[in-house]
Amino acid sequence: MKLIDTHAHLDEVPDLEGALKRAQDAGVLAIVGVGTDLASNEKILQLADRFPNFVLPAVGLHPWRLDGVDLEANARFIEKELSRCVALGEVGLDFAVKTPREKQEEVLQRLLSLAFRARKPVLLHARRAWEEAFQLLQSFPLERAIFHWYSGPLDVLRRVFEQGYFISATPAAAYSERHRAAIQAAPLTHLVLETDAPEMYRGVPSEPADLRKTLQSVSEVKGMKAEEVARHTYRNASEIFQLTQP
Numbered sequence: 001m002k003l004i005d006t007h008a009h010l011d012e013v014p015d016l017e018g019a020l021k022r023a024q025d026a027g028v029l030a031i032v033g034v035g036t037d038l039a040s041n042e043k044i045l046q047l048a049d050r051f052p053n054f055v056l057p058a059v060g061l062h063p064w065r066l067d068g069v070d071l072e073a074n075a076r077f078i079e080k081e082l083s084r085c086v087a088l089g090e091v092g093l094d095f096a097v098k099t100p101r102e103k104q105e106e107v108l109q110r111l112l113s114l115a116f117r118a119r120k121p122v123l124l125h126a127r128r129a130w131e132e133a134f135q136l137l138q139s140f141p142l143e144r145a146i147f148h149w150y151s152g153p154l155d156v157l158r159r160v161f162e163q164g165y166f167i168s169a170t171p172a173a174a175y176s177e178r179h180r181a182a183i184q185a186a187p188l189t190h191l192v193l194e195t196d197a198p199e200m201y202r203g204v205p206s207e208p209a210d211l212r213k214t215l216q217s218v219s220e221v222k223g224m225k226a227e228e229v230a231r232h233t234y235r236n237a238s239e240i241f242q243l244t245q246p
């Protein structure tokens with residue numbers, strides 16, 4: 001089985017070399033490493049240089065990292081490096097945090113314009129802001145986007161799919177009812193897998209090898225064989241990130 005982890009914070013994963021080895025042993029052929037701020041973006045790019053064609057870099061600015069941030073410096077860095085990345089990310093909106101919505105939307109708009117110009121897909125975090133994030137994407141309009149860990153309303157989700165966007169499943173597919181409902185509703189042509197490592201799931205930290213758990217849970221939710229889910233989600237990820245290999 002071929003698998004791609006479409007979203008992992010590799011700069012935050014402990015025992016990274018061991019984790020990458022275990023991911024390979026689990027059949028993970030590539031991992032999209034996402035950046036959250038300047039320092040994180042730099043680390044992700046270094047990892048991509050160290051593990052070419054295995055760690056695929058994405059640079060971004062996370063909505064949790066906006067307080068006191070130098071937006072100009074971040075935007076300049078992203079603009080400069082985006083061409084050698086597979087995507088813009090992690091970026092987005094999160095209305096569960098204190099940063100004012102207007103500021104979050106202004107930053108996201110700025111970053112989306114960079115993705116639009118560089119013709120790159122977007123890895124989008126949109127907690128409690130699914131509708132707003134969708135509207136912003138459409139305003140450009142960006143062609144390729146993954147709504148990471150979708151657990152929002154199903155009416156917005158229907159429009160996400162109509163627009164040709166994707167959602168990603170995380171290991172929370174094992175227990176989160178809202179996330180499971182979204183996966184249930186997702187056509188296999190619009191779904192990809194991820195771990196969001198080292199995110200904790202039910203108190204246990206994750207690593208990219210846990211993509212197997214995501215796969216297993218998605219298979220259960222959809223009542224399909226793991227092989228079939230793997231085949232589709234691998235193809236989707238290859239298309240989104242325009243991978244010629246692996």
Ligand SMILES: [Zn+2]
Pocket residue numbers: 007009034090196
């Ligand atoms: Zn993330």
